[in-house]
Amino acid sequence: MESTGVAVAFWLLSALTVGGALLVLLSRNLLHALVFLVVAFLGTAGLFLTLSADFIAVAQILIYAGAIAVLIVFAIMLTPLASRDNANSLYAVPGILLGLAVAALVAFAALDGGWPELAGEALAERGFSSTVAAIGELLLGRYVLAFEVASVLLLFALVGAIVLVREEPPAGDGEGREP
Amino acid sequence: MSARSALGRLLALGPLRLAALAAALALAAAANAVVGYVVIDGRLDGEWYDLRDLGFAVARLRAELDAVAPPALSYWVTALVGVGGILGFLGLVLLLGSWVERRLLARFQIRRGPNRVGPFGLLQPLADALKLMQKEVLVPRGADRLLYAVPPIAVFIPAVLAWGPVPWAPNMTYLDINVGVLYVIAVSSLAVLALFMAGWASNNHYALLGAMRTVAMMVSYEIPVSLALLSVVLVTGTLQLSEIVLWQEQHRLWLGLLLPVAFLTFFFSSTAEINRTPNDIAEAESEIVAGYHTEYSGMKAGLFIAIELGNAVVLGALVATMFLGGWSLFGLETWIPPYLVLAAKTGAVYFVLVWLRGTLPRFRLDQLMGFAWKYLIPISIANVGVVAVEAAILVRLDAPGIVPLSAFTLLNIALAVACARFAMPEPSGGPSAGRGASHAPVLTTVLGGLRASERLRSAP
Numbered sequence: 001m002e003s004t005g006v007a008v009a010f011w012l013l014s015a016l017t018v019g020g021a022l023l024v025l026l027s028r029n030l031l032h033a034l035v036f037l038v039v040a041f042l043g044t045a046g047l048f049l050t051l052s053a054d055f056i057a058v059a060q061i062l063i064y065a066g067a068i069a070v071l072i073v074f075a076i077m078l079t080p081l082a083s084r085d086n087a088n089s090l091y092a093v094p095g096i097l098l099g100l101a102v103a104a105l106v107a108f109a110a111l112d113g114g115w116p117e118l119a120g121e122a123l124a125e126r127g128f129s130s131t132v133a134a135i136g137e138l139l140l141g142r143y144v145l146a147f148e149v150a151s152v153l154l155l156f157a158l159v160g161a162i163v164l165v166r167e168e169p170p171a172g173d174g175e176g177r178e179p
Numbered sequence: 180m181s182a183r184s185a186l187g188r189l190l191a192l193g194p195l196r197l198a199a200l201a202a203a204l205a206l207a208a209a210a211n212a213v214v215g216y217v218v219i220d221g222r223l224d225g226e227w228y229d230l231r232d233l234g235f236a237v238a239r240l241r242a243e244l245d246a247v248a249p250p251a252l253s254y255w256v257t258a259l260v261g262v263g264g265i266l267g268f269l270g271l272v273l274l275l276g277s278w279v280e281r282r283l284l285a286r287f288q289i290r291r292g293p294n295r296v297g298p299f300g301l302l303q304p305l306a307d308a309l310k311l312m313q314k315e316v317l318v319p320r321g322a323d324r325l326l327y328a329v330p331p332i333a334v335f336i337p338a339v340l341a342w343g344p345v346p347w348a349p350n351m352t353y354l355d356i357n358v359g360v361l362y363v364i365a366v367s368s369l370a371v372l373a374l375f376m377a378g379w380a381s382n383n384h385y386a387l388l389g390a391m392r393t394v395a396m397m398v399s400y401e402i403p404v405s406l407a408l409l410s411v412v413l414v415t416g417t418l419q420l421s422e423i424v425l426w427q428e429q430h431r432l433w434l435g436l437l438l439p440v441a442f443l444t445f446f447f448s449s450t451a452e453i454n455r456t457p458n459d460i461a462e463a464e465s466e467i468v469a470g471y472h473t474e475y476s477g478m479k480a481g482l483f484i485a486i487e488l489g490n491a492v493v494l495g496a497l498v499a500t501m502f503l504g505g506w507s508l509f510g511l512e513t514w515i516p517p518y519l520v521l522a523a524k525t526g527a528v529y530f531v532l533v534w535l536r537g538t539l540p541r542f543r544l545d546q547l548m549g550f551a552w553k554y555l556i557p558i559s560i561a562n563v564g565v566v567a568v569e570a571a572i573l574v575r576l577d578a579p580g581i582v583p584l585s586a587f588t589l590l591n592i593a594l595a596v597a598c599a600r601f602a603m604p605e606p607s608g609g610p611s612a613g614r615g616a617s618h619a620p621v622l623t624t625v626l627g628g629l630r631a632s633e634r635l636r637s638a639p
Contacts, residue, residue: 003251004251005251005254029323031323031326031376031379032323032325032326035325035326035329035372035376038372054356054357054358055358055361058358058361058362058365059361059365061365061366061368061369062361062364062365062368065365065368065369065372066365066368066369066371066372066401067368069372070371070372070375070394070397070398073372073375073394074394077391130357130358132357132358132418
């Protein structure tokens, strides 16, 4: 924390993120929970911004607050009305325990790792202007295998979804008509 | 005839008025000469009173503040100045825009439009806003109180945020981030959730239908938008909007010409994303009342209507920036303030949007979705492949000269024409119009239009 502005931003965004996440757990209405989830996502994006990770921040908004939220909307709208509440679940206690375990793991990694803390001027001195080019080079260079595996996996998921929902055309009708 | 009558009208003004006219002309010529001298002389370049680029003034202000106060203050002040500028511009646009749109639509429909309130009806938007504010805001029974109240405000946020990275002049960008293109896509994807919440919380079938249509349409059309912007990024090699404009200025080529498929795809898909005719099925008033904002009344409905306009103008600015050269105008931007150039281009795109609204009928839902998935997305993917090859060639040339650029431009325009001619869906007039039937635009030549009505009237 090199300046008060960043510190204030950090605490505000953390409060937004943690508060949003808590409200996701506590709200009874599934769609309210979705809205609070988006708030938590936006807070996380802001936290990334305070770390000068511009690409990750924008990707967080684009993928999580934009796409994943819409995906959840689809999931909610396509399920029967009875399951549209955020009711109690048998998994509450194991879920909380698992969450605490993940939090402990992340906290350990954050506190144990020696992170190079550079920001603003110090970053600029190293000739580091944008994370986009660095991430792109790493993705298509060092980590190209993981990148390709991920894209093949997504393609499988896409083809699988199409196979699952495809209806066999009725026998008499040669080509399926548009609904 | 007209020249003589004009001369006669001039002479009829009388000597005093003629002298005043001549003096005004002479003054204008003198002012032009002074401006021309100052611009060519270059003594204005980079000074804070250079009104062609307000960024210099802000930089000077920042330097002055840094000299006397901690650096945090200058950040706050410049941030507030920028926000004030953007919000002021947006307010002006929202006030004037609805009048412009209604007047233009009226012209397209051979009527006059609002012309009673104030000169030329200019105060009509103010009157409408006052009327909407006085109306009661009704909350339907069974509505979700929280989610009903949030959306009219939430839809405003993306429309304001999207103005951030738009470059108004070389040094006049509020948020010159190096992920500008991604930022624009990300911000515009936020609006969909607000619209969905509006429709869902209203506890109304029409509103829910509109909301579901919005979600389906936005999800479909975000893909061609992203692919179109991907080809822009491939050619310019940057995600920064100001750099994209600089690329177009340096190569004296608008990306809309070099990448016509991406340009048209982006434009059409964006009209779907912002709910403009011909793609406004999400609030198709002849089918589902008003879609997601059916149950909103008073100023809450007004906010939804206003933000549609704001979105259209943002779209104009983005199209102008990414495909029409932004603030650059082939050297003319050293004479005319670049932000006026950008505003003029934005207005031109907005005019086309109004024109489309006055001309085209609305698509059916299945037509619109089918067009996105079966035609636009495959064409966009193929286009990205073509553009990637071209970009690879351009990168390997040291300085892409006029020959490869114009060759690629011609090639891409030819490809776009071929796409429009051979890869587009057949125009069909419903179930009875089979293949091989005449594709002449039946509605305009036989049934509709002024000429047709005259012909029908004169027919025996």
